[in-house]
Amino acid sequence: MHLEWRLWSFTEGFRGKIAFSTILGLISSAFGVARLAMLGWMIGLLFKGEPVTELIWLIVLIALVMILRGMFEHWRAMTAHKTAALVQKKLRRKLFDRIGELGPAYVGSQRSGAITLSLVEGVEQLETYFGQYIPQLLVSFLTPILIFCFVFWIDLPVAATLVSFALLALFLPAMWHSRDVESSKERQIAYAAFASEFLDSIQGLATLKSFGQSSKRADSLEVKARDLFQKTMWVLGTNVLSRGITDCAITIGAAAALILGAYRVAEGKMELAGLLIILMMGVEIFRPMRDLRSVLHQGMVGMSAAQGIYKILDAKPIVGEVQTPPPARELPPTVEFQGVQFQYPNTTRAIHKNLDFKVDVGERVGFVGPSGCGKSSLVKLLLRFFDPESGIVRIGGVDIRELSFDQIRSQIAVVSQDTFLFHGTIGENILMGRPDATDTEVREAARTANIDNFINQLPDKYDTIIGEKGIKLSGGQRQRVAIARAVLRNSPILVLDEALSAVDAENEAIIQEALDKLMKERTTLILAIDYPV
Template sequence: MQFETRLWSFTQGVRGRIAISVLIGMIAAALGVIRLALLGWLIGLIFLGQSADELVMPIIFAALVMLMRGIFEHWRTMTAHETSAIVQKQLRRRLFDKIVSLGPGYTGRQRSGELVLTLVDGIEQLETYFGEYLPQLFISALTPLMIFAFVAFLDFPVALILLVAAFVSLVAPSAWHKFDTNRSLERQQAYAAFASDFLDGIQGLATLKSFGQSGSRTELLKKRSFELFRSTMWVLATNSLSRGITDTSIAVGAAAGLGYGAYRTMAGEMELTTLLIILMMGVEIFRPLRDLRTVLHQGMVGLSAAQGVYKILDAQPVVLEEHSGNSTTRLEPSIDFDSVSFSYPEHSHIVHNCLNFNISKGERVGIVGSSGCGKSSIVKLLLRFHDPGQGSISIGGKDLRNITLDQLRREISVVHQDTFLFHGTIEENIRMGNPEASETEITDAAKNANIHEFVTTLPDRYKTIIGEKGIKLSGGQRQRIAIARALLRDTPILILDEALSAVDAENEYVIQQALDRLMKNRTTLVLAHRLSSIIKCDRILVMDQGRVVESGHHEALMKKDGIYSALMNEQVREAELK
């Protein structure tokens, strides 16, 4: 018997349906008792030499009872699975909301395969727990009591023997509960490792092929598969042992009840008809326990799958939102970093060390520096995926920690280096910037992003499916769709995070035109490795070792002959060599 109070808490709101399912199951069990009692009575009548005519009505009545029992069993099964589907839907929503609240700061430290396994396969495994195991657990606990009351009316000593045997059959497997749970948890962990490595292999298939490492990945998956196989065999072995304990208890109890009943019949203390009725009912008193035994494995799998669910629900967000609400007040689009120091969780490396800079309303500021100087971390801090360890960040003079996350992110649009497009149509991906936008607004945004002309060449135009991560598009086309999305969002603050670093020279000019339109009348922060994209900025900040070491416009920084000048000259030489 495996019951966990925390899993039970997930049934809040549907416990009435579970009670109805159990009640229907009890009625079906009662009809089963009546069916077997009638069969025992009929056999007794036959032994007593009753005529065939006198047996017709009891036979018809028994057939009707069997039909009703089948109907109630089907009703119970459907009710239980519908209830389970409701619990699954609620739990999936709860998990996704939790992951959204945890944010990229949490998901970035987790393996995608493990998260997907919990959200998809883990919830599916709970379906059998809630739909089959849990209702059967209640029925198996209550049915023997009901049958005991009926059998006790016929013969109390035999009824007591059957009840004790049923109780032992129900609780004896609990002695192996901890061992079973540990083995099931090991299997779940092995499954998660296999799923994560398999997903990595699928997503990185092109890299594996190009580096000739598909064979080594196959060997790794072979190892993971063997670990999953071994842990699965252990689970099945422990499950078989638990089922063996249940079967032994049932067999011993049934034999003891039958033997003692036969003794009382021979002693003249019980009629033969009564013994036959008890014998037939003895089958029914143990049937719910045998049914529970068949779903015991699902119970253990459900408990182990729940561990992944608990891990997500118990996780603490990297950023705590102390203020709630949905303020519609627009903030002045100015940005201020005041003595900001920051390190990523679980890392000792200091990314920003007393970082100070400010951006005025409508100003276009570029941030440059060598790889690892902390440029991209500025974006994560501005979006509050993380909070600084020291110092403060403010927009419009208001500390980010005093702004709701929804309000903060309504003020900012980001065009990333690695543009993420969802599987769907071009229109759906652009509309993500503003779900209420009209088709005309979407078209205008696409025109300003220099992507409309390309879209019109496609057979389905804006209804074209672009595939997972926009795989059917080139890098430049994906980038322009991202720009159209940002244009449609129309926020006062714009962040361009290496928006041109992954495009070729031909696309750079087209995309730069689109970016110029996007940056117009907006406070813009341009993080760039390709310095040609920030020459026209009002001000350029040069970062080194987590802080600003140079500041000024392009001409002034070139005259300083410092880090910026060195970076620019290096890129010019590289361009000449090409």
């Protein structure tokens, strides 16, 4: 039974609540001890011939203690689960902020399924760890010691026997801990591989069907599922063995205490009532171990799930935020690349070599070339998703490495070939350009983008849900929503990254008209395969 210290560090700010939950657990255990001790005492009195009618008060007291124990146990459980939810909420925010710091460069280098697994299910699997495993681990460690302090006054040898086996039940499984953790990590890796492959298959189902590859993909998933099954069974096997050790320690401890206590009663060194009290309390001294055993597997799963979380938290950003950005001021909307040399990380092909150009205020400059020639990398460098290996990128005459990310990106609006729309309403997606915009400004932006008439024909108009990635809209309609978003942003620099490459001829004219409106009085970079400049 171990505590993962790095996971424990995530509880900062909530450790008082965890301590309170542990105290409630100890109080619940104390009431359990009291109930069983009084029950043993009552049985002893009955053996001595005490009339039941004279013990009504004791029966009522036992019932009251049982009710109080149930109340404190419920309070403990609610407090523990609420604390776990607060820790998870804090961790989710920390992870999402970290993903934001790492930026698109990191996300693009990882499988989306693995990241999603860590952010969603990985954090969710920690609920049992924070809400049950940690509090129960503390209770399981402290309860035998507290009971020993009480039983010590009745009979020291029997008390020592009970506590010794209770601690053995707690610490003996630790010899399997490293194997448990290692096998749980291996299972988590297999699970992440299967989940990522499965997510890819769902997202690309139409492609798999159209190329007749769904059966082959299913075979590949079956191999990963079989590997996951084998790893899962190994984890369960080691967990069952660990639980068996705990059960053996509990059973042998109870039997040893009973034999020793019976011998001491026979020798006249101990009262029968004392033996009955101790044996009754023996049930409570081992109960926390049994409760801990029941959540041990979930605790191990939480520890293994944390590996994906650590991977995200430990990743280094490809570009770092400037520590002391200059005071906010209006920059001239000029773009300059001077001697820029760039290649993507972990690749050998140079994308740009000594690239020099300047776009002055209000100019429209086209960059024309085949796919893969480095047009889109200009956008990534301008938005500072990456830094060049050498050379300088300037906005308004200022090296963008001296500006904060917000200062850089507030100057730029991008309309790209791969427009991403979020699941939500059309209005919400347009508001991405400027969240504090009014409804009037949103509609004006939509009119400029030539999509207002279409929106008004929908049953819910601007409140229409467009589905994941805007699946309920056509390609041309998605582009016009993206243009409306750029209009609303009202940035002085506009980048059109093959904005017309994925639309048909009919939509192209409508979108071109919207783009002409958008480009007015803006510094514009047009990236295209064959755009007429």
